[in-house]
Amino acid sequence: MRAIVVREPGDPDVLEWTEVPDPAPKPGEVLIDVVAGAVNRADVMQRMGFYPPPPGAPPYPGLEVSGRIAELGPDVSGVQVGDEVCALLAGGGYAERVAVPAAQLLPVPRGVDVVEAAGLPEVSCTVWSNVFMLAGLREGETLLVHGGGSGIGTHAIQLAKARGARVVTTVGSAAKAARCRDLGADVTVNYREDDFVEHGPYDVILDVIGAKYLARNVDALAVGGRLMVIGLQGGAKAELDLGKLLRKRALVHATTLRARPPGEKAEIVAGVRENVWPLLESGAVRPVVDRRFPMPDAASAHRLLEDSGHVGKILLTV
Incomplete structure (x- = not known):
């Protein structure tokens, strides 16, 4: 098969579409013929040499795909060859085929195109696990989403609104502000x-910036507020005013999704299937796709992501 390999850490031109060994499903895994994958900030960090894949994961970038099941490994039930699925990965999505634990599969939601479904697993699992499972956003509370035009942002706005929250979001342009208001901000x-x-x-803040925003995020929290840090685009080290946190009885919780053990990922995926998938199938939440690139042109997709010129997800099609 072919996949995108990172020849050496560097700019997008180090991404190369080339022949690699075929994967084989281990016990509990399925093999997927990939139709599309999606681009995430973690892929850019991996390409630059700052975010190596976890042990046992394929060396190729890509944290989510959609496609059709090509083969079942031992001890797999509940799915069959030919099923259209999307999946949360620890890596390897920039490829024609990928093996993935069956517990990290999701069916393509009814009414959603199989290609567009490639952009759902990572955002759905990230938003559900952080905003709802950990931060416990409730109906009537206010959520602040940093980077509302991103894949995470466009999904978080819709999901929070669908569950009865008030949503505020930061954006970098009038055009992105208009798109976010259309999504429910x-x-x-x-x-x-x-x-x-x-x-x-704000009762809950979903933050991809990190150090640069830490002090102001704490200032902005309500009493009993929860700050969920999921990215470090603005740096990793900052001073935290513990006295202010104490007075507000507030929480700062930093998480990543990629390196979680399979059991935790399976729990998150199950929660997404139960709580998010019905909203996608009813149309209350919809995929937001900025554009699609052929997978061999992953370099162009990375450039677009790094320029922040997109709204929603950037997809790679096989």
Whole structure:
């Protein structure tokens, strides 16, 4: 088969579409003929040499795919060859085939195109696990989503609104603000011109920036607020005012999804299937895809992601 390999750490041109060994499903796994994959910030970090895949994961980038089951490994039940699925991966999605634990599979939602489904597993699992499983966002509470135009952001806005929350989001342009309002955001804050703290307080904050926003995020939390840090685009080290956290009885929780053990991922995937998939099938939440690239042109997709010129997900088609 063919896959995208990272020849050496560097710019997008180090991504090469080339022949690699075929994967084989282990016990509890299925083999997927990939129709499409999606691009995530973690893929860019891996390409640059800052985010190696976890032990046992394929060396190729790619944390989510959609496609059709080609082969069942031993001890797999509940699915069959030919089923259209999408899957959460620890790596290896930039390829024509990938082996994945069956517990990390999701059916393609009714009414969703199999290609567009490639952009659902990572955002759905990230938003569900952080905003709902860990932070416990409730109906009537206010969620602040940093980077509302991203894949995570566009999904978080819709899911929170569908479950009865008020949503505020930061954006970098008027065009992205308009798109986020179309998706259900109650308030958009252009971070180039305005301070999100002034539009708070927030019960839950979903943050991809990290150090640069830490102090202001804590300032913006409501009493009993929960700050979920899922990215470090603004750095990894900052000073935390514990006194302010104590007075607010607030929580700062930092998480990653990729390196979680299979059992934890299976629990998250099961929660997504039960709680998010019905909203996708009813149309209350929908995939947001900016554009599609042929997988051999992954370099162009990475450039677009790094320029932040997109709204929603960027897909790679096989």
